[in-house]
Amino acid sequence: xxxxxxxxxxxxxxxxxxxxxxxxxxxxxxxxxxxxxxxxxxxxxxxxxxxxxxxxxxxxxxxxxxxxxxxxxxxxxxxxxxxxxxxxxxxxxxxxxxxxxxxxxxxxxxxxxxxxxxxxxxxxxxxxxxxxxxxxxxxxxxxxxxxxxxxxxxxxxxxxxxxxxxxxxxxxxxxxxxxxxxxxxxxxxxxxxxxxxxxxxxxxxxxxxxxxxxxxxxxxxxxxxxxxxxxxxxxxxxxxxxxxxxxxxxx
Numbered sequence: 604x605x606x607x608x609x610x611x612x613x614x615x616x617x618x619x620x621x622x623x624x625x626x627x628x629x630x631x632x633x634x635x636x637x638x639x640x641x642x643x644x645x646x647x648x649x650x651x652x653x654x655x656x657x658x659x660x661x662x663x664x665x666x667x668x669x670x671x672x673x674x675x676x677x678x679x680x681x682x683x684x685x686x687x688x689x690x691x692x693x694x695x696x697x698x699x700x701x702x703x704x705x706x707x708x709x710x711x712x713x714x715x716x717x718x719x720x721x722x723x724x725x726x727x728x729x730x731x732x733x734x735x736x737x738x739x740x741x742x743x744x745x746x747x748x749x750x751x752x753x754x755x756x757x758x759x760x761x762x763x764x765x766x767x768x769x770x771x772x773x774x775x776x777x778x779x780x781x782x783x784x785x786x787x788x789x790x791x792x793x794x795x796x797x798x799x800x801x802x803x804x805x806x807x808x809x810x811x812x813x814x815x816x817x818x819x820x821x822x823x824x825x826x827x828x829x830x831x832x833x834x835x836x837x838x839x840x841x842x843x844x845x846x847x848x849x850x851x852x853x854x
Contacts, residue, residue, distance in 0.1 A: 606672055609638040612682025613777050614769045616645025623837035630841035639666055643773030652773040656784040660691045675700035683777060686784045692793040701794040703844055706803055706830050708810035709786040712817050717807035723747055737764050747805050750829035790818040796847045797822040798832060798840060805830040
């Protein structure tokens with residue numbers, strides 16, 4: 604059985620995948636889909652977040668072992684989760700059959716002002732340090748990460764935040780881990796697909812374009828979606844993954 608491992612980004616949890624899990628399952632019939640929470644997020648919100656990506660990789664490997672999931676896994680990951688995937692594929696390539704990285708940005712391939720658009724610096728700093736309400740925080744995150752219309756998502760995200768509150772300390776440690784991480788310059792041995800939003804308002808699409816050149820891997824761009832591509836058009840993401848795997852199988 605093929606196993607798909609889903610990893611979200613900074614302060615996000617498995618619940619933030621929403622309907623995408625079902626969309627990917629429909630495109631990958633017979634596969635097992637596992638959405639993992641990183642320490643400090645989701646069901647693990649009471650744990651201390653590691654401040655190094657390699658420690659997050661170690662957590663994921665232990666979590667799979669605890670679930671008795673063996674054999675190489677397929678990983679689909681966003682943002683911070685994509686850093687975990689890239690580090691995992693680099694350090695233990697025999698454990699990762701393929702990886703799909705969504706709207707990622709990795710040092711040293713892109714400058715900081717492309718990895719996080721400067722127009723959001725002030726907002727994110729105010730949210731992190733200014734004691735913003737849960738409603739202000741989630742509404743702001745939805746606004747800067749989505750270009751679609753999702754009338755029920757804000758309520759769902761607020762419920763997740765109430766159920767699994769991420770501490771400020773854990774958020775800062777996750778930020779530190781992301782800032783510290785530097786991807787390997789050489790292309791991974793693991794087959795890699797990059798999916799990016801041309802209209803991503805949080806991270807420049809040029810980050811994925813630079814990575815595709817550096818790693819000589821496939822990049823497909825969505826024309827209108829925001830940073831949270833699986834939220835804005837999960838059916839498209841699932842379809843691209845299906846088509847890419849079919850192409851790999853024909854090689």
